[in-house]
Structure formats: C-alpha cells, structure tokens
Amino acid sequence: MSDFIRLLPDNVANQIAAGEVVQRPASVVKELLENAVDAGATDIKLIVKDAGRSLIQLIDNGRGMSPSDARMSFERHATSKIQTANDLFNLHTNGFRGEALASIAAIAHVVLRTKTAGDELATEIRINGGEFISEQVVAGPVGSSFEVKNLFYNIPARRNFLKSNSIETRHIIDAFQRVAFTYPKIAFSFEHNGSEVFKLPAGSSKQWNSNTRQRVVNIMGKSTNEKLVPIHEETDILSIKGFITKPSFAKKKKGEQFFFVNNRFIKSPYLHHAVINAYDGLLNQGSHPSYFLYLDVPKNSVDINIHPTKTEIKFDNERDLYAIIRSTIKHSLGQYNVVPSLDFERDASLDTPYSYKDRAYVTNPVIEIDQGFNPFKEKGNTKFNKERSAKNLQWEALYLSxxxxxxxxxxxxxxxxxxxxxxxxxxxxxxxLKTFQVQAKFIASSIKSGMVLIDQHAAHQRILYEEYLAKVTMEGLGHQQLLFPLKVSISKNDVMIIEQIRQDLNSAGFHISEIQEEALVLDSIPSAIAEKEVLGIIESLIENFRNEVPESSFSQVDLITKSLAKSLAIKPGTSLNNREQENLLNKLFSCKEPNYSPFGKKTFITLSLNDLEEKFNLE
Incomplete structure (x- = not known):
C-alpha cells in the first residue's frame, strides 16, 4: 500500500501561512511598520498606490541588515526577537514569529534594499511569489526599504475578495494610525497615490503626556485638543495613562476608541465595557466617547500569542483591570465636572474679561431704596403712588375696554x-379609538384575526426610508437655504469619504460649498431636518460609509437615505396621540416592504386569537 502523507513544498506552506498573516493590504502595512519600529527607526515613510494592490513601500532609517540577515529574514520562522519559548512571555518587541516577510514574499513581488551603518553599500534582494530572483549590491542610505508590488498576483481568488479601494485604504489608514499613536517620538508620513495623507513630526517634549497629546491632535484634527481629558493612575498590576473625551463631545460613531497594552494595539470588548460603564449617566443614547488609553501591565501577566494578528490578548486578572480602569475614568470625569477648565494649556489671562483684569478695587456697590414707600398705604408716598397709577393706566388702557x-x-x-x-x-x-400605545414604544391595534403590535421606531424608519429613496432617486430631496453657512467639524480621516459621496449628499439636500481640512461648509440642508441635527446625521453617514461603502452610485444613495431615516425616525419613548398612531399604521402598510425596517429589524408582529387564548389557558 502506497503512502499518502508528504511534506508540502515551501512555497505552498508559505502561501498557506500568508492566509493567516496577510489578510489584506493593511496586514502588510502593519507588519512592515512594526518591523521598522523594532529596528530602531526614528523616521518612517509609507507610500501606497491603488489601496496597496499595486504598491506598498516602507522606508525607514533603522539599523538595517547585513547581507546574510537580509537573506535569512525571508525564511520561515527566522527572527531576531526571541530564542526560547519562555521569551514569548517576556516580549519587548512587536513582530516575533518570523512568518511575516516569508508570507508576504510568497504572494507578491518583493524588493528589499537594506544597509547597516558599518557597510559601505546596500544589499538588494528580489523575490517573486516566494521564488528567489536576484541579490546584488547597490548604493543606498542606512536603514531598509521594502517594496511590495502586485499583492496576491498569484492567488486571484484572494485578490477578488478584496473590497473597494476606498475600504481597503481606510483599513491601511487604521493600521498606520495604530502604530503612529503608540510611538509619538517617531516621525511618520503616509502618501497615497501621490497625495500626502499624514505628516506627523516626532515629539520633542521630554514629557510623554505632551508628546502623545500632540500626536493625537495631529492625527484626529486640531479641534480634538479641547475635547481631551488626561487620565493617569499607577498601581502594582496596572499603569494607565492617556486621554478620554468629555461627555459633551461624544459622537454617533464608534471608531475613535483605542486600547494599547505594552505599546501594542489591542481589541478588548471587556475593557471597552469598563470605559462605557464609567460614563454611566453622562452620555445620550446612541452616543460613544472617544478614548486613547495606554496600559502597562507585567509582561508575564498577559498572553499576546492567542491570535494571528496579535490584536486579541488574554489577561491573567481581567476583573481587577476592569475595576481600575472604570474607577480611574470615573475619577477623571468627576474632576472635570467639578473643575470644567481641566485643560491645563488654557490661557489664564482670559479668566477675567477685557480691561477689568487690572482694575483696582474701589468700593462696595450702593443700593438706593425709598425708605418711605409702603405698598399697603394709599397715602404713604403720594408722589410714588401717582407715578405708579399713571403707568398702570397706560398699559391697562391697551387691554381694557x-x-x-x-x-x-x-x-x-x-x-x-x-x-x-x-x-x-x-x-x-x-x-x-382603534389603536393605543404601549410603554411609548409599541402601537397595538385590533385586526380580524387577533391583534397587531408595531415597533414605532422601526416602522417609522421604513416609512421615511421609502419616502426619501423615492424623492432622492426621482427628483432629489427638498432642501432649505441657510441664511448663514453652517460649518460642520470632521476629522481628517473623514474628508476622503465626504469627497467620494459629495454628489450623492447634494442630491439628498446637503449642499457643500467647501471642504476644508477638518470641516465642511454647508449652504443648504434637507428640509426635513433642523440645523442642530446636521452634525449627528453627518457622523452617522460617515460611519455607515466607513463600514460598507459599495461601488455603485445607487448603493451610496441607499446608504444616505438609510442614515437619514435612522436619524430622523421617532425614538422609543415618544408619546403619540391617536391620530399620529393611526397615521403611522396606515403609512406602514402602504409601504412596499412593510415587514422589516431598512436595517432588517421586524416592524410588527401579529397575535392570533388562538395565540391569545393559549396564553390564558396555560397553567
């Protein structure tokens, strides 16, 4: 009987490993950035074309590699970060598995140029699809330059599963930001299709707090500075520092929330819940605070090797960390509530307005009163009574016949x-009466077969969605011209999305006269909304497109109408009179798809007479 088990060729094994390590272009960006940081670079430049499909290039001024190290770096499980298994529980670096470069080279055309300070010339290595092409000596500066071209060229199925360029670009931006947030003393720059996206200078202050705050502001926008509240706490099991945003600046979107543990970005729903719990009672429904939290824990108390992307980690004492994070944030928010001017960079000279600051103290104010006035005595003050009577007659004559x-x-x-x-x-x-409201959330009505119970929020979303979609696609949603232009603040990351959907926003009634670096200027808005609702709706639109921007123009319009319907629908807890209830019911069942909201939630349920009788007959 012949044998069936055999070893896979190296190129096949590398392609399989690439399926875990390299999921999309952003995965390549993450691995290259972390390697540059571990190499001691102080200046890192990222260049991307076509959302990483055509080119991902990373240039750093780190220590570089010798010719033999350059060749060895593309071998599987080759690494300079660890030597024994115990080193996994005492990590001081980012990449350590030794799979990244081998996996990347297996699915792309890779060119590496690298040079150490002790070498006269640089080494250039070319690898296509895991196959070694050439090695030669070239001129070059100290450091390394990786060029990754034609990603997934030899795995067309994986390439076809990539999303649109806009979505892949945003994933690259996310990967870039997570590393840039972690190392504020390193200069970073990011260029996409020849346009500069970020240019982040290295922090020059000796204080971590100042450097990190400046990095957050440079990435998220200048308007972020006034929103930040610093936090700091030191314990035996946890050191936490960073920034949270004031409750009044909470947003509809969830994207600006970052946890870093031992200089590594992580995702932790459990710790996120601790942060949200600390804001209990301070946020409006559906609002989310932003936070940038840096945790330092003993390296032997955390396992970061449980997931290929190393973004999910396991703590030994999660409950204790939860309690410390929650209480620390509550304390900082309490300080903010007591002393609103928690921004220590404020100009103290503005506390006293204008010229009163240096004015000398003169005397107490004097209150003059009429000592002889007695309101219960008709003749006590003749002059005053006459004046009061005359004034009374003047206004009484306007109303009395x-x-x-x-x-x-x-x-x-x-x-x-x-x-x-x-x-x-x-x-x-x-x-x-044909309908009645239940707990200001549901509308009940009798039907022939029993009764129907309607979710008023989901039902109104369906009604508005179909109304707006018909108007936008046929004639455009009506708009109201603003007397004064309305300026809406957005982050740098959102400008790209706004530019992409600008024409569709115009059809929906949002007429944008100017797109600035961190703001939009609107000269008209949809007739159905008020000015105070614009910011929330714009944030919802951006969040929706951030998560699922399709290619077709109709789908973009569809997302806009969904966002408008979601923002403008009546909220649970809104009391409706009988006419409003019946109007909602009639409009719902006039819709083309009355059964579900635009987001797939049921709008109503029916209870037959048999269902009701069974409820009463149950013992």
Missing amino acids: DNPENELIENITVDMDNVTQDLFDEAQEAAA
Missing part, C-alpha cells in the same frame, strides 16, 4: 366654551 367687567365675563364664557368643546371632541375620539 370701557366696560372691563363685561369683557372679563365674555372672556370667561369663551374659555368655558372652548374647554367644553375640547372635552366633547376627546370623548368622541376615545369612543372611536
């Missing part, structure tokens, strides 16, 4: 008639 008593009686009679009529109308309406 020649016969004020009769007019007063007539007014009372009219008011009583109105009250009687209102009560009569209410009694008639109650007699013809």
